Amino acid sequence: MVEPPYDPELDFHYRIFNADGSEVSQCGNGARCFARFVTLKGLTNKKDIHVSTAKGKMVLSLQEDGKVRVNMGEPIWEPSQVPFTANKFEKNYILRTELQTVLCGVVSMGNPHCVLQVDDVKTAPVNELGPLLESHERFPERANISFMQVVNRNHVKLRVYERGAGETQACGSGACGTVAVGIMQGLLDNKVQVDLPGGTLIIEWQGVGHPLYMTGDATHIYDGFIKL
Known part of the structure; x- marks a missing residue:
């Protein structure tokens, strides 16, 4: 789900719901689709799209070959x-x-x-x-x-x-x-x-x-x- 940003330094807020209706904080495949969607719909023309999620921030980068590269942040081990x-x-x-x-x-x-x-x-x-x-x-x-x-x-x-x-x-x-x-x-x-x-x-x-x-x-x- 695409929502307006809650931080003026970000472009969008990104929300994810599973098939059973539960909301989750992260979805890597969804992040790439999110980047493609907001670009196709003309919501942004940026190559690096900054978004927030329920648990942090992400950068979605559109590549020249059509692929999307996502900065997923640091893995959490604690x-x-x-x-x-x-x-x-x-x-x-x-x-x-x-x-x-x-x-x-x-x-x-x-x-x-x-x-x-x-x-x-x-x-x-x-x-x-x-x-x-x-x-x-x-x-x-x-x-x-x-x-x-x-x-x-x-x-x-x-x-x-x-x-x-x-x-x-x-x-x-x-x-x-x-x-x-x-x-x-x-x-x-x-x-x-x-x-x-x-x-x-x-x-x-x-x-x-x-x-x-x-x-x-x-x-x-x-x-x-x-x-x-």
Whole structure:
């Protein structure tokens, strides 16, 4: 949802609602679509669009090749700010469910993410384990669950069970959280190609103290009207 800015130094305020009606603080794919939408509708002619969200600020940059690059801000690792119940930050946490016990990384990209490494995303129990972890008691605001297959240090395959939406074709903030966790755990380099069922994203992060960047497509499909 596009709203007027609450800060004179910003261009717009950006709000996100899931399919179940719940409002969330961040959506990476939505951010790229937001940039494409306000440009197509003539609401701005800027190449760098500054927006606020419920939990911070973002810069959406339109590239010459038609892609959109988003400054997603710094990953948040402090458990209380994710939010996630833990005594201290760790690179790996153990979570127990009725299905299995898993080792995972936890981070916030403006919304909570739980990242598991799997051997093959095609056979990962996304729709069985996903909902159990999404609503796990250690995530008081629920979480997005990412199943990551590391192809090499610059390439991962990913499936995501999204909070309030179930498995989706692509999750931009999930890709960001996944790469941040992978880098923090020493599995990935600073620039990573993320292949999701719905497309490919490029994620870049230079490490703690630096913002994370996401680059990908945002394609106009159709215009429509909804009666409310």
